[in-house]
Amino acid sequence: MSDIWTRLSRIVRIQGRGALVTVLDIRGSAPREAGARMIVAPDGSFSGTVGGGQLEWEAIQLAAGRLRVGSSQMCVSDFALGPDLGQCCGGRVTIATELFVDRDLGEIERLAGLEASGGFTCEARYIPDRPHAERRILGNSGEAADTAQPGVRVLTRVERFEDTRYPVVLFGAGHVGRALVLALAPLPFRVTWVDGRPDGFPKAMPRNVTPVRAARPAQLVGEAASGSLVIIMTHSHPLDLELTRAALARNDLPYVGVIGSETKRARFLSRLRDSGIGSSALARLRCPIGIDGIDDKAPPVIAASVAAELLLVSQAARGDSGDAAEGFPQEGTRREENKLLQRGRLS
Missing domain, CATH: 3.40.50.720 (NAD(P)-binding Rossmann-like Domain)
Incomplete structure (x- = not known):
């Protein structure tokens, strides 16, 4: 997709919240490359793809469930495609689920404008207790503020949002x-x-x-x-x-x-x-x-x-590359998350 932030803005305006699902890292054989993205709405509708099959179904259910119960923290989930999902790819995929609500519309629309004007590259800092990553446009003067708590390991990635067609x-x-x-x-x-x-x-x-x-x-x-x-x-x-x-x-x-x-x-x-x-x-x-x-x-x-x-x-x-997500805190196992979502207790 070449209009990630525009689509996300539309979902948040209509339904009040939306999730951005991103493949952060792959190890071994996987259905999509690092950087693949998908937008999910609370009603389970989505655009984009992170690979299809059971992996994508799990990602959609996780994102939609967290949106429905009003979760305030993003999560990073690591899937072993064979043992966890029964897929034959044999690799591992790390996926981030970021949550956005109506108060984020100003930032979403700012990024949508940059994306529409030719794309942009940013430094994204995934901090465990936040709803979504902090993004700083590269090329601007000044450093991003270090707002993570002392001792918290932060995953930092360089991300590109541009028309790759x-x-x-x-x-x-x-x-x-x-x-x-x-x-x-x-x-x-x-x-x-x-x-x-x-x-x-x-x-x-x-x-x-x-x-x-x-x-x-x-x-x-x-x-x-x-x-x-x-x-x-x-x-x-x-x-x-x-x-x-x-x-x-x-x-x-x-x-x-x-x-x-x-x-x-x-x-x-x-x-x-x-x-x-x-x-x-x-x-x-x-x-x-x-x-x-x-x-x-x-x-x-x-x-x-x-x-x-x-x-x-x-x-x-063309060639694609991704940054590893090693060392980022995992928010429970997939099965534990699904049980909490079903009980409406995940926040």
Whole structure:
């Protein structure tokens, strides 16, 4: 999710309180990476995911239960996925459950504004007797006040709240283009969708898509963010060639995919080579597009295949890391917490 604090603000305004669940640390095999987040409301509704399955069910029940009974302290829970939850991953996951109420709205909305304006990095201090972590924006002058009690071990993490969706520039709003936009809608991509036709775009489209109607689409190649994945599938082969030439002329666009056959690829390579495009740039051309082994030409099938390929490319270009949660006081066992929640005695 790229709008954690905006979503949390909405929940707190409507229901009076909400919980932010964060994967603090993983050891061994786990369903999600450190830093994965989920927002839970008192009624058990949620957005985001910390991995699904029994782990996520337990996290939702724990967060919703603490919200319902009015708990005033966050908790950090450590799950051995096999022994505790019967999951086959075999690792351990440490999850923090932070609690927010209406009096926190000022701070929540401040962070939502920073998140919406391009994201931010903060130092988060998890102090056991507090409802939620104390966050100090990094880059500001001054140190965070040391408000923990003497002798209390505090977990400090560097956290990033930013739009981590990978940039995609898609040229063409035909049948396959429309199918691809729908395939990318739930995936971690931010799509700029370009077409020059006046009636090219549908009336409704996913939230992660920005449509751009351009009389000269090739000019937009130069405006694409560095690292963008470029996909070309317009209604015109000459335009496809022009866009491909412009994209390969840049050395910071790692993926240039063009819909078409092996014959189209051979013709494009010949013409691009004649126009002065070097061999190293030509090596970045992907045509046909999509993962190997899927031959169905139906637009939704092509879209699914291309979406899978883009996931592979973007995954190879990024890496995730997390900070350990060793030494942070654990608030009882999972079973003890659930028993207290059922009796309404956990505060």
